[in-house]
Amino acid sequence: MSQPTVPDVVAAAARLLGRPLALVCELTGGQHARTLLADDGAVRVVVRVFPRADDAVARELAVLARLGPLGRLAPAALAHGDLDGHGVIVTEAVPGGPPSPTLDPVVIGEQLGVALAAVHRLDPSGLPDDVREPTLRAGRLAASAQEAWREADLDRVLTHGDYWSGNTVWEGDRLAGVVDWSGARSAPRGVDLAWCRQDLVLLGSPEAADRFLTSYEGALGRRVLDVHAWDVVAAARADTYVETWAPNYAGIGRPEIDARVLRARFDAWVGSLIGPRTTG
Known part of the structure; x- marks a missing residue:
């Protein structure tokens, strides 16, 4: 069966809200859901539609209900429902857009660190549990990951689950919001910390990754x-x-971060962690 068209998704969201909606644009930067920005003439909303049999809407609703302490950093759920077997969720539109390509990654990292500390102070009880234990299928890094795992702190916090620059909204040089909470879990804090550090490296700034960690530790009050x-x-x-x-980075205005750049930056990062890449 065919995927819902953009007009069908907008119409479904309008029915869920009980008022007319007009498409503003389709948002890119992620691959899990189709994401639209729509307008009812007064306010803008974000509409996302997920693959069939995906429980992302239920998972996101469960976590959005407990994000009140984050204030405007997290969008509120407005409506949800079904479109031909596809889950649909409508949330507030956080004003702003992805971080500007000209914004210093160190600035991005510092603010993401403060925001993540606030997220990790929230209660994770009742959320799905995920430890992210590495498996033997982790390719060339399998042995290193298994060894590292023995040093990992497994205490649980509320984790975003996909904490990277593409899931943030900015107004100029100010972090305005964190979006896409469908992957939130009860998991070790290192899941979010390392994923965001890796993203900052892929943006081209290992320094930003370190400043992110320093900012997080300062806001948390512990190492x-x-x-x-x-x-x-x-x-x-x-x-x-x-x-x-690469399409995710192109979707947030960074088309120069293509597959070749991603692999080169990633391999340099791996080399700093465990040594140079080996072949054969």
């Missing part, structure tokens, strides 16, 4: 001693498909 272990675990997870993220 994180196992971040290297989590960096290795995250790298093992990304190694086999990091090139496929």
Whole structure:
């Protein structure tokens, strides 16, 4: 059966809200859901439609209900429903857009660190549990990841699950919001920390990755001693498909971060973590 068309998704969201909606644009930068920005003449909303049999809407509703302490950093759910078996969720539109390509990655990292500390102070109880333990299928990094895992702190916090620059909204040089909470879990803090550090490296700034960690620790009021272990675990997870993220970076206005650049930056990062890449 065919996927819902953009007009069908807009019409479904209008029915769920009980008022007319007009499409503003389709938003890019992710691959899991089709995401639209729509307008009812007074306010803008974000409409996302997920693949059939995907429970992302239910998962996101469960986490959005507990994000109140984040204030405007997290969007509120407005409506949800079904479109021919596809889950649909309508949320507030956080004003702004992806971080500007001209914005210093260090500035991005500093603000993402403060925001993540606030996320990790929230209650994770009742959310799905995910430890992200590496498997033996992690390719060339499998042994390193298994060794790193022995050093990892597994205490659970509320994690975003896909905390990278493409899931943030900015107004100029100010972080305005964090979006796409369907992957939120009860998981170790290192899951988000390492994933975001890796993204900042892929943006071209290992310095930003370090400033992100420093900012996070300052806001949290404690050191994180196992971040290297989590960096290795995250790298093992990304190694086999990091090139496929090029459309995501193009979607946030960074088309120059193509598959070749992603692999080169990623391999340099891996080399700093465990040594140079080997072949054969």
